[in-house]
Amino acid sequence: MKKYFLHRVFRKIAVISALISPVMAMAQGSSGDAKMDAFVKQLMAKMTLDEKIGQLNLVTSGRALTGSVVNKGVEEGIKKGEIGGIFGVYGTDYIGKAQELAVKNSRLHIPLIFGLDVIHGHRTIFPIPLGMSATWDMGLIERSAKIAASEATGEGINWVFSPMVDIARDPRWGRISEGSGEDPYLGSMIAKAMVRGYQGTNMKNSDAVMACVKHFALYGGAEAGREYNTVDMSAIKMYQDYLPPYKAAVDAGAGSFMSSFNTINGVPATANQWLLTDLLRKQWGFKGFVVSDYTAVNELSAHGLGDLQTVSALALKAGLDMDMVGEGFLKTLKKSLKEKKVTQQEIDQACRRVLEAKYKLGLFDNPYKSINSEVEAKTELTEANRLAAREVAEHSFVLLKNKAQILPLKKSGTIALIGPLADNQSEMLGTWVIAGDPKKSVSVIDGVKKVAGSGVNVLYARGSNITDDSLLNARAWFFGMKQERDNRPAQQMIDEAVETANKADVVVAVVGESANMSGESASRSDINIPETQKELLKALFKTGKPIVLVLFNGRPLTLPWEDQHANAILDVWAPGTEAGNAIADVLFGNYNPSGKITVTFPKNVGQVPIYYNHKNTGRPFDDKGPAKFKSDYIDVSNAPLYPFGYGLSYTTFKYSDVKLSKSSLKGNQTLKATVTVTNSGNIDGEEIVQLYVSDPVASISRSVKELKHFKKISLKAGEQKEVSFDITANDLKFYNTRLKYDWEPGEFIIQIGTNSSDVQSASVHWSK
Ligand code: NOJ
Numbered sequence: 001m002k003k004y005f006l007h008r009v010f011r012k013i014a015v016i017s018a019l020i021s022p023v024m025a026m027a028q029g030s031s032g033d034a035k036m037d038a039f040v041k042q043l044m045a046k047m048t049l050d051e052k053i054g055q056l057n058l059v060t061s062g063r064a065l066t067g068s069v070v071n072k073g074v075e076e077g078i079k080k081g082e083i084g085g086i087f088g089v090y091g092t093d094y095i096g097k098a099q100e101l102a103v104k105n106s107r108l109h110i111p112l113i114f115g116l117d118v119i120h121g122h123r124t125i126f127p128i129p130l131g132m133s134a135t136w137d138m139g140l141i142e143r144s145a146k147i148a149a150s151e152a153t154g155e156g157i158n159w160v161f162s163p164m165v166d167i168a169r170d171p172r173w174g175r176i177s178e179g180s181g182e183d184p185y186l187g188s189m190i191a192k193a194m195v196r197g198y199q200g201t202n203m204k205n206s207d208a209v210m211a212c213v214k215h216f217a218l219y220g221g222a223e224a225g226r227e228y229n230t231v232d233m234s235a236i237k238m239y240q241d242y243l244p245p246y247k248a249a250v251d252a253g254a255g256s257f258m259s260s261f262n263t264i265n266g267v268p269a270t271a272n273q274w275l276l277t278d279l280l281r282k283q284w285g286f287k288g289f290v291v292s293d294y295t296a297v298n299e300l301s302a303h304g305l306g307d308l309q310t311v312s313a314l315a316l317k318a319g320l321d322m323d324m325v326g327e328g329f330l331k332t333l334k335k336s337l338k339e340k341k342v343t344q345q346e347i348d349q350a351c352r353r354v355l356e357a358k359y360k361l362g363l364f365d366n367p368y369k370s371i372n373s374e375v376e377a378k379t380e381l382t383e384a385n386r387l388a389a390r391e392v393a394e395h396s397f398v399l400l401k402n403k404a405q406i407l408p409l410k411k412s413g414t415i416a417l418i419g420p421l422a423d424n425q426s427e428m429l430g431t432w433v434i435a436g437d438p439k440k441s442v443s444v445i446d447g448v449k450k451v452a453g454s455g456v457n458v459l460y461a462r463g464s465n466i467t468d469d470s471l472l473n474a475r476a477w478f479f480g481m482k483q484e485r486d487n488r489p490a491q492q493m494i495d496e497a498v499e500t501a502n503k504a505d506v507v508v509a510v511v512g513e514s515a516n517m518s519g520e521s522a523s524r525s526d527i528n529i530p531e532t533q534k535e536l537l538k539a540l541f542k543t544g545k546p547i548v549l550v551l552f553n554g555r556p557l558t559l560p561w562e563d564q565h566a567n568a569i570l571d572v573w574a575p576g577t578e579a580g581n582a583i584a585d586v587l588f589g590n591y592n593p594s595g596k597i598t599v600t601f602p603k604n605v606g607q608v609p610i611y612y613n614h615k616n617t618g619r620p621f622d623d624k625g626p627a628k629f630k631s632d633y634i635d636v637s638n639a640p641l642y643p644f645g646y647g648l649s650y651t652t653f654k655y656s657d658v659k660l661s662k663s664s665l666k667g668n669q670t671l672k673a674t675v676t677v678t679n680s681g682n683i684d685g686e687e688i689v690q691l692y693v694s695d696p697v698a699s700i701s702r703s704v705k706e707l708k709h710f711k712k713i714s715l716k717a718g719e720q721k722e723v724s725f726d727i728t729a730n731d732l733k734f735y736n737t738r739l740k741y742d743w744e745p746g747e748f749i750i751q752i753g754t755n756s757s758d759v760q761s762a763s764v765h766w767s768k
Contacts, residue, residue, distance in 0.1 A: 447580025
């Protein structure tokens with residue numbers, strides 16, 4: 001009896017100490033990995049102050065330029081131990097030499113870390129992230145990151161500046177293309193999948209890279225969608241809607257974070273102690289390192305926080321560990337230490353975190369682990385990787401309209417391929433492509449000819465340029481990449497296109513945005529298809545031929561007019577290397593589209609920001625028609641053009657009523673919600689079944705609904721399946737006014753459907 005009692009006491013002590021020891025370890029600056037701690041400690045004991053500050057310095061030598069500043073004297077800097085890492089580089093030749101310089105010629109032989117913007121693939125380019133998110137397929141997303149990691153490590157990279165997990169609800173913001181849309185739950189799932197794909201089970205593996213989660217935080221909340229603009233947001237909104245994907249990435253074990261350019265409620269993220277230390281480390285338990293964005297430390301001066309010395313000290317003290325490009329840390333921290341503006345402990349802490357990252361990557365065991373030219377030659381753009389890119393692209397396309405089942409096209413007759421993106425390779429890859437070779441991408445015309453086979457007569461006319469707006473044309477560029485132009489008069493191109501269309505049975509108009517009309521520094525105040533292309537479309541609609549739009553876009557565009565006139569619209573985002581093949585597969589029905597939009601498409605730009613999980617307001621608009629004194633506009637309805645989660649298929653799916661396993665529950669019980677989904681058409685297809693929860697009465701005004709679960713199922717023609725979801729009290733939780741994450745008893749409405757506005761509902765009572 002006594003023995004049993006003691007046993008229980010000891011077990012309790014063991015449990016308590018297991019719970020508190022990580023916290024204690026963190027407080028003492030230890031990581032929980034005794035071997036690593038000992039290694040880093042002995043190394044730091046040998047380091048001079050200059051060498052420690054050197055580890056905090058991240059430079060670019062301008063090989064793959066992604067900003068406007070290039071560091072000078074990189075070779076000398078490496079030898080002197082003044083550089084901790086280099087980014088914007090790839091290729092074993094350059095990286096091998098730089099690593100050798102660090103390992104052989106610097107005093108302590110500390111290896112460098114090599115970073116790159118590997119955003120949606122390295123050599124094999126996958127769809128832009130917004131497109132990838134439309135797959136709702138975590139397996140495919142993880143696989144794309146794994147392939148990107150294996151190709152990048154083949155070229156010496158060990159650190160990628162991805163995933164970007166910024167929630168965005170304003171399509172004017174160009175970087176909406178780089179994220180996973182507007183929803184925190186889906187965004188969190190994708191953040192985890194990406195981190196798993198990049199880092200694998202052990203970052204020491206030769207084909208794994210360290211992820212860098214960005215941009216911390218709330219960058220997507222920029223006012224008016226204007227790039228780099230101010231973010232001002234309530235705490236509840238921040239915690240409930242914007243922070244979850246960053247937290248999910250921490251939980252998935254992400255090794256590093258990048259601070260964002262914006263201010264958050266007045267304090268720039270890069271010097272924000274609450275954000276970088278209290279929230280990220282103390283509340284969430286993040287143990288990796290934080291790098292600034294490109295010159296973001298220097299930019300603190302423009303934000304109004306002081307001169308370079310002052311802002312560098314502020315950033316370090318806030319919890320920033322590495323300074324990208326700006327050399328503020330390098331140039332001022334020593335002086336600040338002397339003047340007691342920073343402490344030795346603060347410098348040591350940042351240095352330790354950078355060294356730990358190198359340790360976790362296995363660079364101290366083998367600094368050349370991913371620098372192997374034989375591997376480099378073998379891993380690039382293989383047939384298998386191309387096939388994976390084609391599969392992901394097909395799954396990312398969203399069928400927005402398909403009147404009278406014009407799609408899929410028959411593999412016979414005459415098709416006119418028209419539009420500035422129909423015979424183009426460079427625009428297929430989308431924004432943020434550094435190592436991807438446009439010459440290796442498949443154009444739409446090549447894909448269509450190959451997939452359609454000899455039974456189809458394919459005609460082509462360019463029809464227009466992407467834009468004739470001189471400002472837009474001049475501004476939509478990224479380093480080394482501009483739009484190709486045809487210098488013929490616009491009318492001449494349109495006439496040729498109409499003549500071509502008249503000879504065809506069906507017109508496939510390949511139109512939309514160029515790759516660099518979205519992405520960094522590419523916000524737009526007008527999110528229409530450019531006017532020149534609209535003129536082309538007007539002329540094509542007049543021919544009376546059936547028109548299928550294949551739409552390229554890095555953001556939601558305003559498409560009511562196109563929706564009204566086109567017979568079908570297939571949104572292909574920017575599909576990547578296998579663009580043409582994937583598009584043709586879907587156009588001809590080799591793959592039945594299953595993608596669903598992860599961001600709301602507005603009817604016009606005045607509705608922005610527009611998102612499905614909005615509040616009800618005190619004067620909610622209802623669909624009974626326009627009414628005075630309601631929360632609405634007098635010139636457009638509140639409804640979007642296409643709601644979050646929307647996307648059609650070549651078949652149709654019918655949903656039964658929602659069946660709940662119980663009508664009332666208590667505490668930790670689990671509710672099972674079930675629907676029967678029937679493929680009511682005659683083509684096999686996949687459907688993304690979505691579950692939303694509403695909490696109509698609570699201590700704060702809650703969103704009208706929130707996505708809590710989804711399942712992607714496949715159904716043969718005529719087949720039906722029961723789809724069930726387990727719902728627990730965890731799915732009812734929200735941040736209250738004291739920022740406590742909890743649920744409140746009462747009625748909840750469980751909604752299941754094909755998109756956020758087309759759902760079946762049942763209600764349940766849940767008590768504490
Ligand atoms: C600035 C961008 O905001 C960031 O996403 C990128 O990783 C860095 N430049 C490095 O290129």
